Amino acid sequence: MKVGFIGLGAMGSAMASNLLAAGHTLTVWNRSVAATEPLASLGARVARSADRAAQGEVLCSMLANDQAVREVFLDGGLLDAMDRGTVHVNHATISVALARELAAEHEKRGLEYVAAPVFGRPDMAAAAKLNILVAGKPAAIERVRPLLEAMGSKLWPLGEAPERANVAKIAGNFMLASAIESMAEATALTRAHGVSAADFLDVMTNTLFAAPAYQGYGRLIAEQRFKPAGFALPLGYKDVGLALAAGEAQRVPLPFAGVLRDAMLEALAAGDAELDWSALALVAARRAHLDERE
Amino acid sequence: MKVGFIGLGAMGSAMASNLLAAGHTLTVWNRSVAATEPLASLGARVARSADRAAQGEVLCSMLANDQAVREVFLDGGLLDAMDRGTVHVNHATISVALARELAAEHEKRGLEYVAAPVFGRPDMAAAAKLNILVAGKPAAIERVRPLLEAMGSKLWPLGEAPERANVAKIAGNFMLASAIESMAEATALTRAHGVSAADFLDVMTNTLFAAPAYQGYGRLIAEQRFKPAGFALPLGYKDVGLALAAGEAQRVPLPFAGVLRDAMLEALAAGDAELDWSALALVAARRAHLDERE
Amino acid sequence: MKVGFIGLGAMGSAMASNLLAAGHTLTVWNRSVAATEPLASLGARVARSADRAAQGEVLCSMLANDQAVREVFLDGGLLDAMDRGTVHVNHATISVALARELAAEHEKRGLEYVAAPVFGRPDMAAAAKLNILVAGKPAAIERVRPLLEAMGSKLWPLGEAPERANVAKIAGNFMLASAIESMAEATALTRAHGVSAADFLDVMTNTLFAAPAYQGYGRLIAEQRFKPAGFALPLGYKDVGLALAAGEAQRVPLPFAGVLRDAMLEALAAGDAELDWSALALVAARRAHLDERE
Amino acid sequence: MKVGFIGLGAMGSAMASNLLAAGHTLTVWNRSVAATEPLASLGARVARSADRAAQGEVLCSMLANDQAVREVFLDGGLLDAMDRGTVHVNHATISVALARELAAEHEKRGLEYVAAPVFGRPDMAAAAKLNILVAGKPAAIERVRPLLEAMGSKLWPLGEAPERANVAKIAGNFMLASAIESMAEATALTRAHGVSAADFLDVMTNTLFAAPAYQGYGRLIAEQRFKPAGFALPLGYKDVGLALAAGEAQRVPLPFAGVLRDAMLEALAAGDAELDWSALALVAARRAHLDERE
Structure with a gap:
């Protein structure tokens, strides 16, 4: 699958590398470019902007907190740049309030939105042993299931409303x-x-x-x-x-x-x-x- | 070994039955006599008083709380009735203050004292799968080790001062x-x-x-x-x-x-x-x- | 003095009426216009916008919370509309964070800023018996002292940094x-x-x-x-x-x-x-x- | 009135001195005898035991805590030594549980019992400006009212059950x-x-x-x-x-x-x-x- 991944901290990098290992075509972006290098050496393309990383079928993101998510997706205009039908899988631990707001903003733009926060530390992420909480529309979840299964050992479905996973x-x-x-x-x-x-x-x-x-x-x-x-x-x-x-x-x-x-x-x-x-x-x-x- | 056991609630009864099963000679006592019957049918002698149950080498007790322990051993005079050298193994969950007081009162009378509170519910007690915290003088603990091993799956030694287990x-x-x-x-x-x-x-x-x-x-x-x-x-x-x-x-x-x-x-x-x-x-x-x- | 007053809830109305009673020329504004009527009948001019109420030497405000203050003064552009040298006396109970931000925003525009939150309920406001906490530059405080003294029974100076009063x-x-x-x-x-x-x-x-x-x-x-x-x-x-x-x-x-x-x-x-x-x-x-x- | 007073800490001494000042015949006792001297010099008799201090119509006590009250009145036998009909006025801050127990123990022996804990520090006690909470049988309270009024500026009646004052x-x-x-x-x-x-x-x-x-x-x-x-x-x-x-x-x-x-x-x-x-x-x-x- 053509997948973008933004947010390459310790967790995000380890998760993204498992997408590569599973054979997906990966484009990555990170605010500080240094974090992209290890993934590039494994075969990921490095995008010059978040927008460019978001041009695949699916965009995964693992940003630090509400503020970072808000800056990139809402204030930074990334949602506006994404093609209708793209699935955004948000792995970040964010507030229930922002989760609700994001669900509405995706809906408004014809984007699919799946909340998929994880339990596990970087070593478990590297070993593809994360526990992944998942909430979103069933069809969207089915589309990204291969990706989630490449990153985690188990998915925990929690219903349709994304904030339920959060x-x-x-x-x-x-x-x-x-x-x-x-x-x-x-x-x-x-x-x-x-x-x-x-x-x-x-x-x-x-x-x-x-x-x-x-x-x-x-x-x-x-x-x-x-x-x-x-x-x-x-x-x-x-x-x-x-x-x-x-x-x-x-x-x-x-x-x-x-x-x-x-x-x-x-x-x-x-x-x-x-x-x-x-x-x-x-x-x-x-x-x-x-x-x-x- | 000749062992007494007093305090036959759900926990105590299950623990005592494992002493019988391990081949020890058991004399039991309980405030309300009805609780002694199942053990009697398994071969335990039923003592008419706590004093009589305390005439073996070792006395185990599993009473409900500080008050019950105080009433039987201190106010009720059981400690005064025990022979020097007898080991008292106290399984009750009692206060640190009473634990210290009991240690001193046993010492004063030449009695050995081992604190051995347990983790586990009645079903685990019945299955001899308790975790037993143990504190007391090493020699005393060695003497009662076969009993503790008959009741629990694992002993956790915590040093000499009995209150440490409590x-x-x-x-x-x-x-x-x-x-x-x-x-x-x-x-x-x-x-x-x-x-x-x-x-x-x-x-x-x-x-x-x-x-x-x-x-x-x-x-x-x-x-x-x-x-x-x-x-x-x-x-x-x-x-x-x-x-x-x-x-x-x-x-x-x-x-x-x-x-x-x-x-x-x-x-x-x-x-x-x-x-x-x-x-x-x-x-x-x-x-x-x-x-x-x- | 020519004074504006915005925010005419129970507290603000009572406070503004005391400015009138003390002989000041008062222009008032409130989001819902009904609240301006009693003051109009006492001689206040009613401004059609917050900007117009802010054209005197001093603007007093008694808005409900951070959000209302932010909407009117920052997002609503009121600060940008005020003349350099005008003193803004903010009576609202607001956060320390917003207090700091406001101080900086006033400074940047050459406006004077005095924080003057009050203790007292509407009946005490009506009786001009409020206790008023005051922080701001001494010269600015001196300019508005007659107003504060018309509204309160006692001023409690707390230094220069406005957030100290808050x-x-x-x-x-x-x-x-x-x-x-x-x-x-x-x-x-x-x-x-x-x-x-x-x-x-x-x-x-x-x-x-x-x-x-x-x-x-x-x-x-x-x-x-x-x-x-x-x-x-x-x-x-x-x-x-x-x-x-x-x-x-x-x-x-x-x-x-x-x-x-x-x-x-x-x-x-x-x-x-x-x-x-x-x-x-x-x-x-x-x-x-x-x-x-x- | 012939009054005894036991417990001569800072509070008790100040209270007792006001009973003397009001003209009552006072006999005092305190565990450590040194504390009795200032009162003796003001005219109080010093009893050799708590029992002897309790031979008047009324015994006031101001002991430190539950333990001290229990030791003197119950374990120490003072209640047993008092004449039927004597009123005991207990000024100590004690537990509700002990207050109930004391009420029953006085009743049993035909003694009157008034709980009269106080608000005020030693300087207010010396100035006879204590606020005294009072609970007990109305007749008993009436008998000791002159004493309470000599020690406090105001009595706050709280009903019959003594523990209510406590x-x-x-x-x-x-x-x-x-x-x-x-x-x-x-x-x-x-x-x-x-x-x-x-x-x-x-x-x-x-x-x-x-x-x-x-x-x-x-x-x-x-x-x-x-x-x-x-x-x-x-x-x-x-x-x-x-x-x-x-x-x-x-x-x-x-x-x-x-x-x-x-x-x-x-x-x-x-x-x-x-x-x-x-x-x-x-x-x-x-x-x-x-x-x-x-």
């Missing part, structure tokens, strides 16, 4: 942040009573919480290894903000999200913006002044 | 409650945006959160099946209280535990005391007044 | 909301123990809390008289949002604001959007299911 | 703590935006919050003068605990109290146990890492 992604990231905070508080408690985070999390992540989310972040907390960040605090803060905004839109109180917001702000105030979001464990430990005791 | 159990239950609350809030959010709890949790509990804790409680939340309770709300409330008390003792703030406390109180105020603690999902849904919309 | 207003409203919530929770507690809100608040608001904020809202809570709203819940929700946004901008965690946000969302989910924000007391009572007991 | 006192102290926390967070916010706590609180405590509670604590926060403590953090923490316990007893969620609990624990973890509870402002400032910016 709210699920947002709620899932909220659960991740909550899991991290619960480990942060629990280990502050056990440490204060003499049980190390490593000993405690060894039990928990091999029994009741033997799941990828807990094992990955649990290891970082046990080893106090928050750098380099797999997923940096400001990104986590943004995602908690998306959950709060989605709650506001439909009037759903989210007390855990409020606690997360404050803990992340506290981490950012402490200057930890470059750390992984599992550094919430530092906040819990500082509040208990644990380092002054040990 | 704080880990308390922190673990706090993590469980947090996992439930995070699913409660997340599903309130997705439902308000049109994605059912079942659809959303299907994704999450088969991907990032593919762990027993999430799968079990996730199913109850997806199916709104809170009755009969596997673990009733008042027990969950008690356990969150143990976490808060352990935090207070060592001055560790636990904001998630504060949120849990209020949500559970709200459930109890609503008359949900007989429901499973996963009924926190009802509280989150009521706060968003979801049922009035759908 | 952050103080925002923080003050956050304190008001917190006072209401503390009465909401406290009276839920006393009611559950048999002491009525009226009896309890009678003590508190005549002793430790003998202040206007507590006495006014305390009366509404004691009498469960939330309608008609003096200050409706959505406005309160907006103001808590301004506090959270100001906290975010400078990385200041605000746990009380998080609690307020959730309680207000819960009230809005319950359909209480037309009630006074002291209806937070209903939320606290519902969480305790008090009405089902009494 | 829950009002507890809820009132919760409101005080909430007022402090709201100033703590609000000033962290304004400081981060360049407005000093002093400038901001000057506005607030002279306008909407022109009440003793805000003015007193506001001054301490503005001047960062937390030492010597007027009311030390551990006492505040105890009182928030009483509110949480009263909420638990009647299933009333108190989210503000949960936030207060965590903030106070954090202050205690920081080693601030000797500071006034208005030092919650330090916690809010530390969370925002304000001192590292200024």
Whole structure:
């Protein structure tokens, strides 16, 4: 298939390379051109503008946030430049509000729109093992299914309205942040009573919480290894903000999200913006002044 | 080995039956005598008093809470009645404060004391698949190891001070409650945006959160099946209280535990005391007044 | 002085009438023209556009929120239409971010800008008893002092940077909301123990809390008289949002604001959007299911 | 009247001296005898035991907390030693649960019991300007009215059940703590935006919050003068605990109290146990890492 891909961060690059590997004809674009080089060496064409990358049957995009999506597709006029019938597959984690707006803007222009946010870190993207949440019109999803299957190990269909995939992604990231905070508080408690985070999390992540989310972040907390960040605090803060905004839109109180917001702000105030979001464990430990005791 | 077992609720009965199955000579006692009958039919002797059950080499106890443990062992004089050198294996989920007090009271009387709280529900206890946290003097633990191995699939040693096993159990239950609350809030959010709890949790509990804790409680939340309770709300409330008390003792703030406390109180105020603690999902849904919309 | 006034809600109308009463030449404008009539009958000229109202030495504005201010002054081009040297006195409760942006936009055009948000309800505005927070360049403030003194009983200077007045207003409203919530929770507690809100608040608001904020809202809570709203819940929700946004901008965690946000969302989910924000007391009572007991 | 007074801390001593000044015959007792000396020099008899101080018509007590009250009156046997018909006026801030228990224990022994907790600091006690909450049987209250009027400027009758006065006192102290926390967070916010706590609180405590509670604590926060403590953090923490316990007893969620609990624990973890509870402002400032910016 002739496919365009824009947004070549760590995730996007890995996803795009799997489209190439699956034999698709790929044209890529990225704001900073350096990120296109590895893909070019694998056989991708590098477009000079987003518009040019969008001339295939399908355009996949993996941009950083609402602002980037808005700048490229709406303010930057990319939607206006796309041919009727083109399918846009949006992998970004964006707000429910923008998801709705985008659905309407695509509709208005005769473009197909599929929301396909993903769970998985760059290594899973590289291994084509992403879990992909999908929402959009069935026919559009069928058209892009080969692409999604080349990038992920499993598709999770969530209905027609694109924002349904986005709210699920947002709620899932909220659960991740909550899991991290619960480990942060629990280990502050056990440490204060003499049980190390490593000993405690060894039990928990091999029994009741033997799941990828807990094992990955649990290891970082046990080893106090928050750098380099797999997923940096400001990104986590943004995602908690998306959950709060989605709650506001439909009037759903989210007390855990409020606690997360404050803990992340506290981490950012402490200057930890470059750390992984599992550094919430530092906040819990500082509040208990644990380092002054040990 | 000659073993006594007191406290024959659903957990204790299942654990005791595995001691019998492993060939140990078992004497049991329970406040209400009816609970002793199934074990008697399997070959256990039924003691007329707790004292008489405590005349073997080892006494295991699985009582409901601090109050029950205090009444039987301290106020009821059971510790005074035990022979020097007897090992008491305490499986109950009790406070760190009582754990410390018990350690001292056993020491004073020349009794051995092993804290061995467990993770697992009655069905896992019956299948001898409990995860057992263990803390106490190495020699005492070695003596009771065959018993613990007959009841659990894995032992998790946590050091000498018995309260270390208790704080880990308390922190673990706090993590469980947090996992439930995070699913409660997340599903309130997705439902308000049109994605059912079942659809959303299907994704999450088969991907990032593919762990027993999430799968079990996730199913109850997806199916709104809170009755009969596997673990009733008042027990969950008690356990969150143990976490808060352990935090207070060592001055560790636990904001998630504060949120849990209020949500559970709200459930109890609503008359949900007989429901499973996963009924926190009802509280989150009521706060968003979801049922009035759908 | 020749003064323009735009934004003639309950507050703005009362404030403008005091400018007339003090002998100033007043030109008014309001989006819906009906609101201009009472002032016209008192001698104000009614402008056909905001631009025309802005042709005096000073333009006062009392618009509803960030959006209204942005629409009129920035997107609507009012700033571009004003003569260099004109002083704009902005009484609205707006975000710190917009306050900064406005300061820069005025500066750029050679306009003077004074932030002058007020504390007080319409009856106090009518009586010229407002407390007015003022920030801006000293010379500009001196020029508009006679106007401010005609509208308020006291000016509170807060420095040169206009947003300083806004952050103080925002923080003050956050304190008001917190006072209401503390009465909401406290009276839920006393009611559950048999002491009525009226009896309890009678003590508190005549002793430790003998202040206007507590006495006014305390009366509404004691009498469960939330309608008609003096200050409706959505406005309160907006103001808590301004506090959270100001906290975010400078990385200041605000746990009380998080609690307020959730309680207000819960009230809005319950359909209480037309009630006074002291209806937070209903939320606290519902969480305790008090009405089902009494 | 022949009156006994036990518990001669700063509050109790000041209250007792006003009974002397009003011409009553006073016998005092205190655990540490030194505290009795100033009263002895004013004409009080010093009893060698609590029993002896309780031989008048009325016994007033102002002990520190539940534990002290329990030790003296219940475990220590003082209730058993008192003559039938004696009125016990209990000024202590105690739990609702103990208040109920005491009421029953007095009843059982034919003793009269009046709960009379007070609002006011030692200087107000010395000036006989306390606000006294009163609950008990009307006849008993009438008998002790002259004493209460000698110690306070106003009595606030709250009904017959003694615990009603206690829950009002507890809820009132919760409101005080909430007022402090709201100033703590609000000033962290304004400081981060360049407005000093002093400038901001000057506005607030002279306008909407022109009440003793805000003015007193506001001054301490503005001047960062937390030492010597007027009311030390551990006492505040105890009182928030009483509110949480009263909420638990009647299933009333108190989210503000949960936030207060965590903030106070954090202050205690920081080693601030000797500071006034208005030092919650330090916690809010530390969370925002304000001192590292200024």
